[in-house]
Amino acid sequence: MKILIIEDESALGSAVRDRIRQAGHVADWFRTLSDARAALRASSYDFLLLDLGLPDGNGRDLLREIRRDRSPLAILITTARDQISDRIAGLSDGADDYIVKPYDLDELVARIEAVARRYVALPDNVVTIGDIEIDLSRRQLRHSGQDVDLSAREWAIVELLARRPGALCSREQIEDALYGLSDDVESNAIEVFISRIRKKTEAGLIVTVRGRGYSLAGTASR
DSSP: OEEEEEOOOHHHHHHHHHHHHHTTOEEEEESSHHHHHHHHHHSOOSEEEEESEETTEEHHHHHHHHHHTTOOOEEEEEESOOOHHHHHHHHHTTOSEEEESSOOHHHHHHHHHHHHHTTOOSSSSEEEETTEEEETTTTEEEETTEEOOOOHHHHHHHHHHHTSTTOOBOHHHHHHHHOOTTOOOOTTHHHHHHHHHHHHHTSOOEEEETTTEEEETTOEEO
16 A cells, blocks of 8 residues: 655654555655645555644644545544544544554554555455465465465555456556655666566466556456
């Protein structure tokens, strides 16, 4: 997943960003609402980790804006405000979950992944292509019953394509899913990752449509 973190506390923000990246996700971190709005205009995110008390306003204002636009973005509020009324207000505005500071980083990652599972469109989160099974809930790929070891970015490509069975994803869409706004992207990076996935799966898992993008071969949900 690609996750946008809005947190004005420097030590906490950097720790959260690093832990989320360690879990295999792409993460951008900003300290203000204005920077967050700019990031949302510039890139596509799957998940928003939203602090409420920010230097230039209340995070609930951004939450309401996102929900007014009927965005499918998953949102978890993180704040020092532990009053029940604050939690209820955030959930009523459209947040999917709420965690109070101080929190454990491992619990935060578990909460993020639990919320994200609600947004998976496939009925049972498994895509089967021949001898290959892609389990989106467990973040696993199996070939002929054996687990295939994928790097975080290799998995991110497989996951992106599996969540769009039968659809083409452009090179630009894949780059956007794999990299944060501050990352430098080598010109052939996507081709390198896809080549590695093909070698590891020993099958035509990913189809290239020249000049248009990539898709999974003959996808069928199970």
